[in-house]
Amino acid sequence: MIHKKTTFTSKSKTALASLLLAGTILTGGMSTAATAQDKVVVAVSPLGADSNLYWTTTGAFIFPSMQTLVGNSAETGKYDNSQLAESWEHNEDFTSWTFKLHPNAVFSDDWGPVTSADVVHSFEIHTGDDAKLSGISALKETTLTAIDDHTVRFDLPTPDPDFLFSHAGRGSLVIYSKAQFDAEGMEGYEAAPAGSGPFKYEGRDVGQSMTFSSIKDHWSGASPEFDEIEFRWVSEPSTRLAMLAAGEAHAVTLPRDLRDDAAEAGETVLSSSAGAMQSTMLFTGKFMKPEAEETRDATSYAWADARVREAVNRALDRDGILEVLYGEGVEALPVYTMDPRFPGYSQELADRFDEDYGYDPEKAMALLKEAGYPEAFDNAAIPLVVTSLAGNPEFAQMAELVQAYLDVVGIETEMREQDWATGNTAIRGFTADFVTPMRNAPVRPAALGVQIFFTEHASPHLDLGDPEINALGGELLTETDPEKRDAILNEMFTSIYESYAHIPMAAVPATVVVSSDLVEGWTFPGSTSSGLSHFELIDLK
Amino acid sequence: MLKYLARRVGSSLFALWVITIIVFLLTHLSGNPVDALLPDDATKQQIDAFIRDWGLDKPLWQQYLTFLGNAVQGDFGTSLKWPGEDAMGFVLARMPATLQLGGIAILISLVVALPLGVAAAVYKGSPVDNGAQMFALLGQSIPNFWLGIVLIWVFSVWLGWLPTSGTGTFAHAILPAIAIAWFQVSALARLTRSAMLEVLDAEYIKLARVKGVGEFSVVWKHALRNAAVVPLTYFGILAASILTGSVVIETVFSWPGMGWVAIEAIRGRDFPVVQAVIVAYAVIYMISNLVVDLLYVAIDPRIRND
Numbered sequence: 001m002i003h004k005k006t007t008f009t010s011k012s013k014t015a016l017a018s019l020l021l022a023g024t025i026l027t028g029g030m031s032t033a034a035t036a037q038d039k040v041v042v043a044v045s046p047l048g049a050d051s052n053l054y055w056t057t058t059g060a061f062i063f064p065s066m067q068t069l070v071g072n073s074a075e076t077g078k079y080d081n082s083q084l085a086e087s088w089e090h091n092e093d094f095t096s097w098t099f100k101l102h103p104n105a106v107f108s109d110d111w112g113p114v115t116s117a118d119v120v121h122s123f124e125i126h127t128g129d130d131a132k133l134s135g136i137s138a139l140k141e142t143t144l145t146a147i148d149d150h151t152v153r154f155d156l157p158t159p160d161p162d163f164l165f166s167h168a169g170r171g172s173l174v175i176y177s178k179a180q181f182d183a184e185g186m187e188g189y190e191a192a193p194a195g196s197g198p199f200k201y202e203g204r205d206v207g208q209s210m211t212f213s214s215i216k217d218h219w220s221g222a223s224p225e226f227d228e229i230e231f232r233w234v235s236e237p238s239t240r241l242a243m244l245a246a247g248e249a250h251a252v253t254l255p256r257d258l259r260d261d262a263a264e265a266g267e268t269v270l271s272s273s274a275g276a277m278q279s280t281m282l283f284t285g286k287f288m289k290p291e292a293e294e295t296r297d298a299t300s301y302a303w304a305d306a307r308v309r310e311a312v313n314r315a316l317d318r319d320g321i322l323e324v325l326y327g328e329g330v331e332a333l334p335v336y337t338m339d340p341r342f343p344g345y346s347q348e349l350a351d352r353f354d355e356d357y358g359y360d361p362e363k364a365m366a367l368l369k370e371a372g373y374p375e376a377f378d379n380a381a382i383p384l385v386v387t388s389l390a391g392n393p394e395f396a397q398m399a400e401l402v403q404a405y406l407d408v409v410g411i412e413t414e415m416r417e418q419d420w421a422t423g424n425t426a427i428r429g430f431t432a433d434f435v436t437p438m439r440n441a442p443v444r445p446a447a448l449g450v451q452i453f454f455t456e457h458a459s460p461h462l463d464l465g466d467p468e469i470n471a472l473g474g475e476l477l478t479e480t481d482p483e484k485r486d487a488i489l490n491e492m493f494t495s496i497y498e499s500y501a502h503i504p505m506a507a508v509p510a511t512v513v514v515s516s517d518l519v520e521g522w523t524f525p526g527s528t529s530s531g532l533s534h535f536e537l538i539d540l541k
Numbered sequence: 542m543l544k545y546l547a548r549r550v551g552s553s554l555f556a557l558w559v560i561t562i563i564v565f566l567l568t569h570l571s572g573n574p575v576d577a578l579l580p581d582d583a584t585k586q587q588i589d590a591f592i593r594d595w596g597l598d599k600p601l602w603q604q605y606l607t608f609l610g611n612a613v614q615g616d617f618g619t620s621l622k623w624p625g626e627d628a629m630g631f632v633l634a635r636m637p638a639t640l641q642l643g644g645i646a647i648l649i650s651l652v653v654a655l656p657l658g659v660a661a662a663v664y665k666g667s668p669v670d671n672g673a674q675m676f677a678l679l680g681q682s683i684p685n686f687w688l689g690i691v692l693i694w695v696f697s698v699w700l701g702w703l704p705t706s707g708t709g710t711f712a713h714a715i716l717p718a719i720a721i722a723w724f725q726v727s728a729l730a731r732l733t734r735s736a737m738l739e740v741l742d743a744e745y746i747k748l749a750r751v752k753g754v755g756e757f758s759v760v761w762k763h764a765l766r767n768a769a770v771v772p773l774t775y776f777g778i779l780a781a782s783i784l785t786g787s788v789v790i791e792t793v794f795s796w797p798g799m800g801w802v803a804i805e806a807i808r809g810r811d812f813p814v815v816q817a818v819i820v821a822y823a824v825i826y827m828i829s830n831l832v833v834d835l836l837y838v839a840i841d842p843r844i845r846n847d
Contacts, residue, residue, distance in 0.1 A: 046805055049622050049623075049809065050623050051623065051625065053624060056624040057624070129590055131587075132579065132587070140586070190625065205797075206623060206626075207623065207797055207801070207802075207805060208708070209707075232795070234706060235804065235808070236690075236792055238690050238693075238793075239690075239706050239793055242705045243705050243706065245694075245698045246697050246698045246701065246705050248704065248705055
């Protein structure tokens with residue numbers, strides 16, 4: 001009931017904002033469009049954790065003043081040397097990675113050049129007890145050695161061909177100035193951390209905003225065409241839309257429905273150049289362990305039967321669902337965690353997707369009949385989790401839409417309203433017995449993602465329980481030959497795909513709505529947790 | 542009098558203790574804090590350190606006693622959403638912003654509602670009364686978040702007179718204060734009207750008029766003073782609910798007060814701050830009600846004698 005109230009409130013607010021936006025159009029709108037172009041204002045949802053000590057946050061927002069070792073190309077999302085590492089190399093088995101720093105990289109506020117000592121110092125504070133960064137586990141077991149002033153080497157306990165991911169958009173390590181720490185201690189970082197990015201930290205109003213000034217003649221050659229950029233944390237999407245319409249903000253993030261309203265009002269919706277997130281609904285509970293399908297007891301679920309899983313997938317009109325949830329620009333996803341940017345991608349699966357997963361309610365009903373559903377199942381009703389997660393307001397609606405389609409073909413469902421943490425508690429405790437929305441953001445390298453969400457090797461609680469997939473995951477851990485890795489991954493994705501082991505949804509770009517009066521364009525790859533980056537590329541009119 | 546005061550303070554403290562139990566249990570019912578506060582891929586070491594630091598490996602009663610002992614000293618721990626910030630200190634630091642907004646809202650409520658209620662009673666059945674009734678009906682029917690958004694679009698987007706959100710100048714406070722006050726104006730005006738109607742019909746008011754006391758004095762001095770007990774009863778609730786009811790409005794207008802902190806802390810699963818802000822709100826409510834009870838005693842000697 002609570003969920004329904006929330007939905008009603010949300011829809012009411014959305015409808016109201018739409019109505020008011022229509023009024024704006026009719027009255028000529030945008031009455032107070034900002035004229036000052038020396039300051040760019042970006043209004044987004046508040047951060048999950050808000051601190052100048054980056055490693056004490058989950059890494060959702062990398063300050064534009066700070067840099068990682070590896071960059072992502074704005075146009076393609078591929079790794080590049082636009083951040084602090086000029087080049088890198090690895091040994092044959094991917095257990096040793098050496099990074100050479102840009103020799104001319106310097107910190108702001110005259111804290112001197114960026115050297116190996118800064119990297120080592122930053123590594124130490126990022127892997128300390130107070131670190132809460134997502135993905136930090138990849139660095140925890142690593143040894144870092146300064147080879148010379150501008151060369152560092154990471155030695156890993158196991159091969160990791162995807163090590164660059166931690167140092168790029170994932171942002172597991174951003175580089176702080178050791179010289180500043182030696183002079184000012186942690187207080188210096190808390191007050192004004194010096195970075196090497198094209199912006200300089202100017203200050204914050206806790207929980208409200210952060211301001212950065214542009215650096216002239218930045219060492220990298222980056223040259224923002226504005227003097228200052230301010231990030232405002234605004235919870236209410238309707239307020240963010242109003243800020244854009246009133247000319248108080250140049251760019252805002254909006255949920256899908258308000259985004260459409262803004263576009264109709266003449267604002268510009270920009271999408272990231274590459275997919276920023278993948279979404280899915282996951283069956284939980286090691287349902288593919290061999291005994292699950294045979295017993296169908298309390299520890300198994302209706303989805304332990306492959307025919308039921310296929311019926312679930314066949315019952316869904318994905319085009320309709322994705323249009324409602326995300327609008328234009330999204331692509332159906334054949335296998336969650338598979339991505340054309342990473343090894344293991346199978347064009348064949350993508351090509352077959354419509355045929356194997358396309359909307360076919362009659363086929364779904366036939367499959368259910370063949371499986372003896374629901375009579376042959378002790379737990380015929382499928383619990384669908386209705387939940388919300390910061391950055392994914394669509395998750396609740398996703399469950400509702402799936403329920404509506406499953407209902408049509410006769411699949412019993414039960415809406416289970418629970419917060420994200422409660423779901424996580426059940427998943428981590430191996431007591432999960434539901435079908436839950438899940439996201440992969442930023443999109444992890446396929447080899448990492450597939451282990452986390454489908455095998456026992458990275459997050460055992462999300463293990464499908466399938467011996468074959470687990471065996472392939474085990475091989476992947478030690479295999480270092482790129483071609484063989486590609487083949488293993490391909491085999492894993494094919495197995496997941498053909499066994500209908502999940503309900504893949506979409507590859508979604510990050511989107512931002514910019515004022516059509518003030519902003520000409522902005523290219524960003526969607527490679528960070530927030531989806532936004534490359535603020536220096538905001539092109540003003 | 543002292544006995545009465547002691548009884549009221551005692552019951553308030555008892556209620557506060559019950560609230561600490563509810564707050565403590567609620568934060569433990571909404572999922573394991575480990576899953577709420579650590580990233581999905583947290584390492585075993587991170588989880589173990591977290592459990593140790595939070596004392597989650599101890600029995601629940603022991604955790605509560607530790608929580609209560611610290612809470613009595615104002616120590617609710619360190620914020621998780623705003624790392625390094627003392628939870629209660631962070632909440633209290635936002636109180637002036639809420640008091641500022643609430644103060645303006647209360648002022649608007651009183652300045653508008655009392656004359657409106659009095660006028661509606663004095664001119665009962667007239668267009669003034671009908672207008673006031675309609676205003677009250679609308680005010681109590683419109684959700685304040687909806688009103689807040691409408692105000693933003695009309696006065697900030699269409700007319701461009703006021704900022705949409707944020708803080709910094711007096712202009713930033715105008716729209717959120719109106720949005721908060723709107724409902725209270727309606728409620729207070731209706732209460733004032735009904736109380737005034739009752740008093741204006743009393744014998745002593747008729748006597749005052751017969752004796753030739755001026756109508757202004759009859760209404761504003763003799764009648765309003767005696768009718769004031771009813772709106773005064775509501776004023777305690779009004780003051781507290783304006784402060785606590787700012788939760789939604791502060792979020793809509795991105796006003797950095799206690800209400801905004803409450804919502805952000807809940808969204809960020811910042812349990813120390815959630816606990817601190819709820820206890821702070823509870824204390825505000827209790828003090829408001831205590832002050833009203835004492836005002837009763839000051840206004841109505843019969844309560845004192847009881």
